[in-house]
Amino acid sequence: MKARIVRIAVWLAVLCVALVWAASAAGAEPGSPRVLVLQARGVINPVVSAYIQRGVAEAKVGGYDAVVVELDTPGGLETSMREIVQSILASDVPVVVYVYPPGGRAASAGLFIAMAAHVAAMAPNTNIGSAHPVGIGGSPTGEQAAPDPVMNAKVENDAVAYIRSLAARRNRNADWAEKGVRQSLNVPEQEAVDLRVVDLVANDLPSLLNQIDGREVQLQSGTVRLRTAGAATVAYPMNALESLIHSLADPNIAYILLTIGVYGLIYELASPGAIFPGIAGVVALVLAFFILGMLPINYAALALILFGFALLIAEVVVAPGVGILGFGGLASLVVGSLLLLGTGVPGLSVSPFAIGAVTATSALFFLVVVRGVRNAYRRRPSTGRPALVGQIGTARTDLAPEGMVFVDGELWRARVEGAPVQAGARVRAERVDGLTLIVKAV
Known part of the structure; x- marks a missing residue:
């Protein structure tokens, strides 16, 4: 029974193929x-x-x-x-x-x-x-x-x-x-x-x-x-x-990908170990330069764009606050963007709306996000040995020059700098040397 069903199915398939071929031939x-x-x-x-x-x-x-x-x-x-x-x-x-x-x-x-x-x-x-x-x-x-x-x-x-x-x-x-x-x-x-x-x-x-x-x-x-x-x-x-490549071969897409790539790499450098921003940045940059390679770009304008990003980074890291570096970076970014593909032919120029959006986003990104990461690095540690520096404690034993002190709820081996300190005196932690806390009398 099963063999008969299989034979019928095969003949039906052959018949369908023949009909399709006949229709094509006609x-x-x-x-x-x-x-x-x-x-x-x-x-x-x-x-x-x-x-x-x-x-x-x-x-x-x-x-x-x-x-x-x-x-x-x-x-x-x-x-x-x-x-x-x-x-x-x-x-x-x-x-x-x-x-x-x-x-x-x-x-x-x-x-x-x-x-x-x-x-x-x-x-x-x-x-x-x-x-x-x-x-x-x-x-x-x-x-x-x-x-x-x-x-x-x-x-x-x-x-x-x-x-x-x-x-x-x-x-x-x-x-x-x-x-x-x-x-x-x-x-x-x-x-x-x-x-x-x-x-x-x-x-x-x-x-x-x-x-x-x-x-x-x-x-x-x-x-x-x-x-x-x-x-x-x-x-x-x-x-x-x-x-796919023809759809991507748009100056606006290349411009935005270039911006995303730079953002990703900068964030990865500012926050090592995040991984994803770095990977996304590299992929975006590769795609951006691939697209730009098919377009008649002005390389001097591309250099201006990258220089603008560098100035914005310097404004955040070197000289915090909206100043000459920040304004210079934004100006360089805008001028480079306008000259990147300076043609009057539709489809071969960067949209002014894209330039405005990237400029505004860049200002926000560098003046808010990157500065926040930088400030987080500069914030005083609240835990661990570095957090002890500057703390005030009490000498539990005479320090002449070594002994024990009580700082931040813990008992530490300490060594005093300067004159000996008697038990019960107040001391300030200056630094940590291995497992020993270096202190001075208050």
């Missing part, structure tokens, strides 16, 4: 086009770069007919942007950049990526442009803002030459692309099509695939005609680790 006929769909949302950073490069490579290995990158970005790092552009230019599979969803944008580094695409499309209510170098961060250069016109011109001209070459390669409007860099021009979707900045407007992904079907694009290997009408779309999301 939905994707042999030779039907397939498109790999990636989503690049937020700041263009090393995580996004690695993700897109991996997706383009997967499209080639998997035999896909095209790659669609749904793009919505305020900008990002020059190095990451150039890596993405290079992977698109070298791709053996057509890459379609689709500014999506409605309300999205391809700003700054996003304009360069769209210009490099074999096909560039936009959803309704999207915009593209604003690629002028802005120092560090979301500009196409990612360099520090230059203090002189010559260096500014150098950075700007480099970006202009790059975007003009990309536009010319894809037969797009190189003159407007240059204005998008020099003048930070930004246009909505339909105007972008009219100006030949992008190729078309599509309401959604199926509409996009139907519109680009039959277009000829130029790959490294030659001209290819797109087969995308009715194509099966395969989502290719970031893996769990990439999603």
Whole structure:
């Protein structure tokens, strides 16, 4: 009976697998086009770069007919942007950049990526442009803002030459692309099509695939005609680790983790043996520097932040009270925080609210918590041998110079400093020498 039940269960399982396979086969006929769909949302950073490069490579290995990158970005790092552009230019599979969803944008580094695409499309209510170098961060250069016109011109001209070459390669409007860099021009979707900045407007992904079907694009290997009408779309999301790191790659998170890490280490040093604050501090600092390593930080500003923390510690430990060290520490902390990521691009700057919260918390932490720990260390001991120092007692025997005294409810062997003391005289404990109390006559 049991064997029969097992056989029936096995046949049912085989039947289910066959039905699933048949359904899959019906939905994707042999030779039907397939498109790999990636989503690049937020700041263009090393995580996004690695993700897109991996997706383009997967499209080639998997035999896909095209790659669609749904793009919505305020900008990002020059190095990451150039890596993405290079992977698109070298791709053996057509890459379609689709500014999506409605309300999205391809700003700054996003304009360069769209210009490099074999096909560039936009959803309704999207915009593209604003690629002028802005120092560090979301500009196409990612360099520090230059203090002189010559260096500014150098950075700007480099970006202009790059975007003009990309536009010319894809037969797009190189003159407007240059204005998008020099003048930070930004246009909505339909105007972008009219100006030949992008190729078309599509309401959604199926509409996009139907519109680009039959277009000829130029790959490294030659001209290819797109087969995308009715194509099966395969989502290719970031893996769990990439999603986590991309979510953490936020200047505000890095800034707060840096603060928590410093707090933890300082508290561990002020109160040895607590263990947890020290461990938490090290973990927070490692995460903070890992995130900052993906961002174009100003190291002089980071030094100012750390110097500010050092001044606040000195204010509490060396010169108690709100004074010049405390004010200097807070000022250094604020200035360093403002300059840490001095960019006007959303997503690549520290929020003023985060700076204010950290500054206020730092003042409270150092002026209350750390000072309390310090005062606890300075408080006179109330138990043990050190507590006997300064206590008044009575000589139970003559001290000439040694004898016995009664101090703090206990009988102690004592040695007098100075003239001998008679039994019954009052003495004061000066210090403890091993098991002997050193006293003086009162």
